[in-house]
Amino acid sequence: GENVEQHPSTLSVQEGDSAVIKCTYSDSASNYFPWYKQELGKRPQLIIDIRSNVGEKKDQRIAVTLNKTAKHFSLHITETQPEDSAVYFCAASMAAGNKLTFGGGTRVLVKP
């Protein structure tokens, strides 16, 4: 089955700096790679996703890159703000709406 590794497990950045989280996956059949933000006790919130036919996608301060050959994808958050502090999860799936395999999560702390 699919295995998703995520690094780092914790990330502390100064407000205004960028944050980068990296994930690798094992199953070449995976084609859908969402990123979720989860606050304590809440449901995961989809913040951006990318499909395998695209190498990069951007939405305001958030961008995701995908290297299908190397089987890795990354989340980039620019101009970080304290409200970006949360746990971020990457995931992989064969398609949107299919079962997700999650990475281990990254706890991001943005220091004011």
Next chain:
Amino acid sequence: GAVVSQHPSRVICKSGTSVKIECRSLDFQATTMFWYRQFPKQSLMLMATSNEGSKATYEQGVEKDKFLINHASLTLSTLTVTSAHPEDSSFYICSARAGRMNTEAFFGQGTRLTVV
């Protein structure tokens, strides 16, 4: 996005008892629902996939006789944790998808189960 409601949001039960968690799609018909479990400070792990009217497909290591899943209608799936033990204490969260693949699945708000 579509709304998925999960109930209860928190439950405390005694060891040995059973607990039922409901997952409802409020404004769409969910042909497929997924149940995940998240232990404290850990990631989400898929427990099972259920399709309306069919038996659930459980992931390896998940006891189907302990975690009973029913998806009898297009808007409701239930997870029953039978003979709960303290190690079953976790955050249980469902997600629901309308229609065929390649359409987003939406998460419920999760249920915090504490077994004492």
